Amino acid sequence: MVKTILIAIVIFLIIFPVFILFKYSISDRDSIVTGGKYPEPFWPFNPNLKMFQSLLVRNDFLQSGMVSLEVGFLTVIFCLILGVPTAYALTRYRIPGTGVLLFFLLSIRLFPDISAVIPVAEQFFKRPLSYLPPVVLVSLAHTLLALPYAIYIAKGVFESIPKDLEEQSQVLGASKAYSFLRILTPLALPGLGAAAIYTFLLSWNEFVFAYFILFQGTDTTLPVYLLRILTWSPQKNFIAAISLLMCIPVIIFTFAVQRYMRTGLTAGAVK
Amino acid sequence: MPEKTKRYSIWEKLKDNLFILGITVPCFLYLFAFLIIVLFYLLKFSFSEGLPIISILSEAEFRNALLRTFWFMLIGTPLQLAVGIILALLVYESFKGVSLTRSLFLIPIAIPALVTAVIINLLFSYPFGHMNDLLSGKYTFFPKILELPLNFSGTEFFSIGLAMLGKVWRDMPISMLIILAGLQTIEKEGYEAAQIMGANFYQRFKYITLPLLTPAISTVLILRSIENWKEFIFPFVLAPAYPLLGVLIDRLYHVQQNPYMAGACALWLVLFIGATTFLFTFLTKTVRAYLVKV
Amino acid sequence: MAEVRLENLCKFFGEVKAVDNIDLTVKDGEFLTLVGPSGCGKSTTLRLIAGLEKVTKGGIFIDERLINDLPPHKRNISMVFQSYALFPHMTVEANIGFGLKIKKLDKDNKKSKVGWALNLLRLEGLEKRLPRELSGGQRQRVALGRALVLEPDVLLLDEPLSNLDAKLRLRMRTELKRLHKKVKTTIIYVTHDQAEAMTLSDRLAVMKDGRILQAGTPSEVYEKPQDLFTAGFIGSPTMNFLSGEIIPFVKDENILVGIRPEDLKFSSAEVPDAVKGKSSITESLGSDNYLYVEVSDALVSMRLKPEEKIEEGKKIWLVFDKRKLHRFDKSTGRRV
Ligand SMILES: Nc1ncnc2c1ncn2[C@@H]1O[C@H](COP(=O)(O)OP(=O)(O)O)[C@@H](O)[C@H]1O
Ligand SMILES: [Mg+2]
Numbered sequence: 001m002v003k004t005i006l007i008a009i010v011i012f013l014i015i016f017p018v019f020i021l022f023k024y025s026i027s028d029r030d031s032i033v034t035g036g037k038y039p040e041p042f043w044p045f046n047p048n049l050k051m052f053q054s055l056l057v058r059n060d061f062l063q064s065g066m067v068s069l070e071v072g073f074l075t076v077i078f079c080l081i082l083g084v085p086t087a088y089a090l091t092r093y094r095i096p097g098t099g100v101l102l103f104f105l106l107s108i109r110l111f112p113d114i115s116a117v118i119p120v121a122e123q124f125f126k127r128p129l130s131y132l133p134p135v136v137l138v139s140l141a142h143t144l145l146a147l148p149y150a151i152y153i154a155k156g157v158f159e160s161i162p163k164d165l166e167e168q169s170q171v172l173g174a175s176k177a178y179s180f181l182r183i184l185t186p187l188a189l190p191g192l193g194a195a196a197i198y199t200f201l202l203s204w205n206e207f208v209f210a211y212f213i214l215f216q217g218t219d220t221t222l223p224v225y226l227l228r229i230l231t232w233s234p235q236k237n238f239i240a241a242i243s244l245l246m247c248i249p250v251i252i253f254t255f256a257v258q259r260y261m262r263t264g265l266t267a268g269a270v271k
Numbered sequence: 272m273p274e275k276t277k278r279y280s281i282w283e284k285l286k287d288n289l290f291i292l293g294i295t296v297p298c299f300l301y302l303f304a305f306l307i308i309v310l311f312y313l314l315k316f317s318f319s320e321g322l323p324i325i326s327i328l329s330e331a332e333f334r335n336a337l338l339r340t341f342w343f344m345l346i347g348t349p350l351q352l353a354v355g356i357i358l359a360l361l362v363y364e365s366f367k368g369v370s371l372t373r374s375l376f377l378i379p380i381a382i383p384a385l386v387t388a389v390i391i392n393l394l395f396s397y398p399f400g401h402m403n404d405l406l407s408g409k410y411t412f413f414p415k416i417l418e419l420p421l422n423f424s425g426t427e428f429f430s431i432g433l434a435m436l437g438k439v440w441r442d443m444p445i446s447m448l449i450i451l452a453g454l455q456t457i458e459k460e461g462y463e464a465a466q467i468m469g470a471n472f473y474q475r476f477k478y479i480t481l482p483l484l485t486p487a488i489s490t491v492l493i494l495r496s497i498e499n500w501k502e503f504i505f506p507f508v509l510a511p512a513y514p515l516l517g518v519l520i521d522r523l524y525h526v527q528q529n530p531y532m533a534g535a536c537a538l539w540l541v542l543f544i545g546a547t548t549f550l551f552t553f554l555t556k557t558v559r560a561y562l563v564k565v
Numbered sequence: 566m567a568e569v570r571l572e573n574l575c576k577f578f579g580e581v582k583a584v585d586n587i588d589l590t591v592k593d594g595e596f597l598t599l600v601g602p603s604g605c606g607k608s609t610t611l612r613l614i615a616g617l618e619k620v621t622k623g624g625i626f627i628d629e630r631l632i633n634d635l636p637p638h639k640r641n642i643s644m645v646f647q648s649y650a651l652f653p654h655m656t657v658e659a660n661i662g663f664g665l666k667i668k669k670l671d672k673d674n675k676k677s678k679v680g681w682a683l684n685l686l687r688l689e690g691l692e693k694r695l696p697r698e699l700s701g702g703q704r705q706r707v708a709l710g711r712a713l714v715l716e717p718d719v720l721l722l723d724e725p726l727s728n729l730d731a732k733l734r735l736r737m738r739t740e741l742k743r744l745h746k747k748v749k750t751t752i753i754y755v756t757h758d759q760a761e762a763m764t765l766s767d768r769l770a771v772m773k774d775g776r777i778l779q780a781g782t783p784s785e786v787y788e789k790p791q792d793l794f795t796a797g798f799i800g801s802p803t804m805n806f807l808s809g810e811i812i813p814f815v816k817d818e819n820i821l822v823g824i825r826p827e828d829l830k831f832s833s834a835e836v837p838d839a840v841k842g843k844s845s846i847t848e849s850l851g852s853d854n855y856l857y858v859e860v861s862d863a864l865v866s867m868r869l870k871p872e873e874k875i876e877e878g879k880k881i882w883l884v885f886d887k888r889k890l891h892r893f894d895k896s897t898g899r900r901v
Binding site for chain 2: 003006007010011013014015017018020021024034035036038039040042082083085086088089090093095101104105108110111112113114115116118119120121122123143144147151204205207208212215223226227230236239240243246247250251254255258
Binding site: 460465466470479 | 615616617636637638642643644646647648650651652653654663664667668711715
């Protein structure tokens with residue numbers, strides 16, 4: 001009984017902020033500018049979608065969305081190219097020092113990004129890297145952050161596929177390449193898809209590196225754009241609408257890859 | 272004849288290893304390059320002329336930020352652990368709708384930290400917002416507590432408190448999942464055996480759950496303390512007037528344009544994190560040893 | 566020291582009748598085994614007695630006291646789980662002493678009791694080990710020690726030997742018997758292995774689908790199985806079943822005749838009251854040899870004497886030991 005009440009309270013505490021964000025995003029002017037004469041309503045007087053309509057034709061917003069997408073996709077590609085073969089090697093071959101390597105990966109995750117960002121930014125602003133487009137630079141930094149997760153998730157995927165399957169197919173006469181492509185890949189694909197999504201989300205949400213690397217330029221990812229908007233003290237419904245649009249892909253994908261999300265979140269933390 | 276087979280096998284071995292090296296080396300080279308860059312610049316800046324790593328210690332700005340961050344970590348870490356344990360205990364045993372509840376509990380992790388900070392900003396806005404309206408008794412269901420609206424971001428206590436609130440809210444699924452994984456390694460039959468032997472709820476928690484959970488608890492403590500030390504977004508958005516170490520690094524780098532001090536501050540942050548990790552590891556080991564004594 | 570009585574005991578999980586109207590008395594100091602196929606409700610019965618499950622209907626009495634609503638630790642029972650449920654973070658000593666620690670026994674008392682249990686189960690020298698540093702058999706003994714040190718009135722054992730390898734299982738059987746002789750506790754033992762039930766118990770109860778089909782001493786159940794299921798379940802190799810109409814001295818199509826392999830003989834020449842068949846393969850099960858005989862459309866197994874040998878494909882006559890014949894009603898499956 002106590003438990004049910006507690007669960008209800010927790011669910012309320014979780015849902016309420018999200019609801020409030022949604023409420024502000026569809027609020028009319030009277031519901032947010034009260035002048036203190038009446039309390040802010042929990043449901044707008046005249047709910048409307050005006051903010052979304054105006055946002056979807058705003059160039060700077062769409063531009064940032066594009067930048068975020070580009071950075072995200074580049075990061076996914078870099079991470080998969082670098083991470084998946086490594087994960088495969090780590091699960092299928094006895095490599096001396098695997099433990100040390102995994103520990104190294106973990107410590108990258110634990111290293112404060114706000115400390116790492118200064119050297120990275122310094123290096124990126126110098127030639128030859130400074131010739132690269134900012135979008136690529138941000139994805140390179142995001143790859144650094146996401147790679148350990150991608151490796152951990154992919155490693156879990158390969159571990160869950162018995163080596164016997166590949167060997168069986170080889171015993172049956174298939175070549176190594178054939179069994180990799182026709183046996184292993186189809187089985188691993190959903191899990192690797194999850195790793196890709198996880199990587200994408202990490203990049204989509206990332207703020208610190210994007211903020212430092214894009215500090216002076218005109219390109220911005222969505223989080224950086226949101227922050228720049230914040231400094232103008234805009235209206236509540238405007239800021240809520242941007243935030244909500246930023247959240248939507250994250251919410252959808254998070255629940256699509258929930259199972260792998262757990263692996264990512266607790267990677268290395270639990271045996 | 273034996274000569275030939277031997278050479279062949281060495282060649283095979285090399286080929287095999289080449290393949291493994293070929294697919295692992297780029298990845299680790301990439302990570303390693305970044306490691307070198309980070310260490311190089313941090314050390315270069317910290318030990319450049321005037322030894323910023325030492326001179327920063329006498330800056331009031333740095334000391335204040337350090338103190339704030341320390342408190343932020345010291346209060347935030349156990350708080351996050353407690354929240355994680357409570358949530359995990361709530362959804363540990365299965366009941367009707369448990370998987371839905373678990374999924375709902377994961378929502379915060381799907382909200383980007385920056386957005387979470389924005390929501391808190393909206394809720395606690397000054398002079399009029401939901402929280403101020405609530406506390407000034409504008410809603411009929413709540414008594415009047417404040418005469419005048421409170422500018423939350425104008426006081427050190429509240430602005431840092433809000434940053435902590437955001438951090439706790441957004442990261443609670445992570446602690447929950449780790450504790451949950453720890454709980455799930457404990458056999459149900461162990462509890463039943465203890466129950467038959469007369470252990471009550473409290474004793475079962477103390478003698479079985481807690482010691483078996485200490486690895487998970489220690490993980491949460493360490494990961495959370497690191498996270499709290501290095502926290503940037505929440506204090507950056509919610510407590511810009513009262514910088515923590517992370518915010519100070521940004522301030523030194525972007526506003527004061529002093530990469531040397533920023534680098535020194537960044538290096539100190541790394542050192543503090545190392546020390547705390549060491550301390551927590553030692554602490555949880557001791558506690559566990561105490562709990563499993565006969 | 567106690568008598569356990571189950572009266573119309575029922576336990577339903579929603580639609581599933583895990584335990585369905587069980588009546589059973591376990592006498593003081595008796596070793597009783599609940600035996601039956603997996604899923605028949607043995608564990609549930611045990612957990613009901615332990616107080617780990619709530620009774621749906623009926624009563625559990627220990628020494629004529631109704632204990633349905635008593636919490637587990639007030640029933641003065643102990644239980645050993647199939648997985649042993651040893652506390653992985655505690656040493657052997659701490660595991661065995663756990664119940665005493667909860668009972669707040671003083672140090673000396675605790676020490677001497679733990680010492681007694683260690684000695685009883687031949688665990689001396691392993692006090693400081695953790696469960697993961699023990700072999701399967703040792704873990705098993707620690708679990709037993711942890712249960713016995715509390716001097717329970719009733720000891721409940723849920724498939725305690727099923728996680729051990731075959732050889733160790735046989736050793737632990739003798740060990741269990743020795744323990745029972747020594748401590749004289751009432752023991753209720755659960756297993757799906759009929760051979761275990763036959764060798765260990767004073768009495769056994771055969772369970773199926775949540776019901777007790779038959780309870781009795783091993784020889785009673787072996788010699789007079791009351792229904793087809795029990796007849797087929799107890800004994801290895803299993804009893805042969807033949808339709809009554811092909812047996813000359815039965816000649817009843819409503820009867821199913823059961824005969825155990827050791828109660829059959831064969832003759833190469835026709836004899837009265839024998840059934841004609843054709844010899845098939847011979848199988849050696851260690852010390853005994855079994856001959857399979859094709860009789861109309863059935864395959865009948867019979868035990869051969871050590872010196873007997875027979876080629877495949879010979880025409881033979883099966884001779885029944887009429888005193889050991891079991892007759893079952895084909896429609897009800899009950900003994901007649
Ligand atoms: N907690 C439970 N919830 C639902 N059904 C259960 C539960 N425990 C046991 N059952 C069901 O009750 C029946 C008997 O189970 P059990 O007593 O464990 O059998 P046994 O120990 O003889 O193998 C099975 O069909 C099982 O699925
Ligand atoms: Mg069972």
